[in-house]
Amino acid sequence: MAKKEKIRRPKAEAPKGFRDYFGAEVTERKAMLDAIAKVYHLYGFEALESSAVETVEALGKFLPDVDRPNEGVFAWQEDEDAEWMALRYDLTAPLARVYAQHRNDLPTPYRRYAMGPVWRNEKPGPGRFRQFYQCDADTVGTASVAADAEICAMLADTLEAVGIARGDYVIRVNNRKVLNGVLEVAGLSGDDKERERGIVLRAIDKLDRLGVEGVRALLGAGRKDESGDFADGAGLKDEQISVIMTFVQANETATRILEKAATDEISLGFGGSNQIRAMYAADPQTQRPAGGDSVSSGYRSTVTLGHLGEIVGTSIIGLEGVSELKQIANLLEAQGYGPDRIVIDPSVVRGLGYYTGPVYEAELTFDVQNDKGQTVQFGSVAGGGRYDDLVTRFTGQAVPATGVSIGVDRLLAALTAKGRIDRTPRGPVIVTVMDRDRMADYQSICADLRKAGIRAEVYLGNPKNFGNQLKYADKRGSPAAIIQGTDEAARGVVQVKDLILGAKLAQEASLEEWKENPSQSEVALSDLVPFLQKLLA
């Protein structure tokens, strides 16, 4: 037997680390992006869409996560003499290029939002893809911390606009200058202390996961992690560790101070103890402070910031940071953003090396099950901060800027987890084909439905097997199928199969109910539109 010649066929596969999004996956994300854009626009930000491709030179070395230096870009070169080009890895590097290029034509400050895919040439993992969406808003060209405060307020509004309820999120604000002040006080500000600073920042960033003792160990001799590997510590002295830990726990300390003030154990010294006492008086039902999260941000931030001021006492940069945080807290308080939405929190570090001032992070505080079945807080969905040096590499001038980036896929996952997205597929009404010579009639029925705004289509597969037509309607999640044979056509009627009711009956109905077939109705063609409008309502 002659060997059959084998044809080499291309693999029908998305490249590794890339995926396809179908139907509702696309439209749900779009609806969320539209809601975000609406808030950004309301705040005066203008849309910007730069190209997906940049020169590698323009992108620079600003890969955002210093923890993973191997993280890379997708880059290519036309030929040996040509310039290297690459896909953008975020929306901030292109903003820097755009602002530097068009700065003479753009208003100052320049407020822009951008949304779209970015690409990372990193090892893909479960749920980690090499193309994903970002959604950013940045204010370029102002040093005013009012810009930072505004972005925090906008972030709160945005989360609520997409469907995260108040109480299910908190925006934590810190300032890199405070952190730098603390490092200075702890004697870690010298050029020779870069290694120690790195370990300290990463340790603080992991407070949630490692707890106070874990962080303390990393600041000192080091610690063994769950897998048994030993992570080297920063090797700090006890006094140094003490400074940093006091700082990290400043927020908890503030809470304790407020609670004590409520029971009159201490005096706050700036008045208001009575008010705080009223808020913190234990609720007899819950045994939790009655004021709950509605404690005035004025008191809370005053306490936290007073405490931070003490810690950085001798550091100019640290005091500058505390002062900026104070301004931000005041601005937010004036607009009614209390600690139920936005809090000053010294444990926020943010990974990015380029932040120079205020940093902020939005966390979702409700519980979800993680991969291992453990109950955990959903965690971070957005973050940002001030990065005054990003444009400098193009122009030589320092242009202050601050901005936020929303992790679109994380936020979408959160909305799905909270059941805020209706996952019931709603397909089109299917006009079935009983008689293929009457295709024009079926198309006309369909055209009339569409004119009335009803999503509809004629079955366009092989109509021979009617069962296949209904299977198709089922697969599409169709709410109804329209059937018109020769007899019905002669009488000017159609049969309407209510597929939602039909599916329900198939699961629940008794034989009697089933026989009555309440899910199928004969409807005059002239009544079809109102009949379906009622069925779809």
Place this chain on the structure above:
Amino acid sequence: MAKKEKIRRPKAEAPKGFRDYFGAEVTERKAMLDAIAKVYHLYGFEALESSAVETVEALGKFLPDVDRPNEGVFAWQEDEDAEWMALRYDLTAPLARVYAQHRNDLPTPYRRYAMGPVWRNEKPGPGRFRQFYQCDADTVGTASVAADAEICAMLADTLEAVGIARGDYVIRVNNRKVLNGVLEVAGLSGDDKERERGIVLRAIDKLDRLGVEGVRALLGAGRKDESGDFADGAGLKDEQISVIMTFVQANETATRILEKAATDEISLGFGGSNQIRAMYAADPQTQRPAGGDSVSSGYRSTVTLGHLGEIVGTSIIGLEGVSELKQIANLLEAQGYGPDRIVIDPSVVRGLGYYTGPVYEAELTFDVQNDKGQTVQFGSVAGGGRYDDLVTRFTGQAVPATGVSIGVDRLLAALTAKGRIDRTPRGPVIVTVMDRDRMADYQSICADLRKAGIRAEVYLGNPKNFGNQLKYADKRGSPAAIIQGTDEAARGVVQVKDLILGAKLAQEASLEEWKENPSQSEVALSDLVPFLQKLLA
């Protein structure tokens, strides 16, 4: 003097052939894409978003325009052993890969729409960019020409939905099988006639530009173009040229036949001459046929198709093509899509080599000025057709498919040319900063406006120079500026500058009017929202 050390700075430039889109450029395109998606969805199509990156193997060699074989893709390889990857150059090649990959999970037929950027590695030119948007809808898995007819109807609905008025566009439908039949009759179907076929197809495609004599010359000995270059002809004999030219002019012939029938010079033989006569009776005002474009598609297509049937008389494939066109014409007529919207037109060729059946093209018929100041029809904005072989290379099976692609940028340009897009920039209300210590108050005013849905922002630049704040408001296209100094704050009022009226007065007002300063009003803070709502209405 010591030579200053020169710092090498990256160029702040988008890569050659790429550009940035600002503000309304982004939101207008988005609004148009939303309107298109709404119609596609109404017709039962589901969204699909595949990744921008594909393996080069999966993309294959389907670059769409055979006229430009140098056209390429942006491609790269991680390292020497890795697979080549590339940016998609259209949305059809990814659809073929997606369908082949997921065919067991997708419904049959699979109706999907997709919109997004595609990338072409070709020489950029004026108005021609290397990244641009496409917006496609395809039905995969049905051989029924009802699918083709439906897409033509949907295309008409889409153009009207985005703002192209009926009468300003026409969708021309042809069938590659008819064309193949004509080539067969003209003796050009052999494998050895590929060169001739290519010249013939390209010549027909240029009918609009070259006219009948130009096309005839290209079919024969060739012709000198405007630049004096000589283009080789197909070298056909007179009989061959005659067959093809009869075909190309079949639509004009049909019009002539209908006009003659209207004046009773000839009999159509299928009844209806009276009706046609009524429609074509000259309108006394315009001296044009009174029926104009509303001539029943039934008569028109019957005449055109009868004529085409005569031309392809001996070719099986040709007759099949005529029969398919007849079905399409009937289906469209039944849904009320007359020749004022969709016509059978034998001169439509479409560049793509892979079309195998019906082809269609949407042309905008209104006049615009071209680059040279000449008045020309706007021309093609969308096109598509049946391409039954595209999935075969992955699976070995022929999967019939048909679809349309809208040239998003062209359509946007058309809407702009027709004035259907309001280009007046509408920026946010600007709350100015008179006293930088009162930033919290200004932010509060702003927060109240936003809560009422009024787009607003506080000026975040350096507030020292008040003129700069108003210049900023002007640059943003702000409708109003809010001013509150210490005096106004004490009285609980603000000054509102109506910047639209102000700009108008600056151009038109007399000195008297100017002195009255009607563009500035003092408004109680509590009345600010309704005052601005009225101003913005």
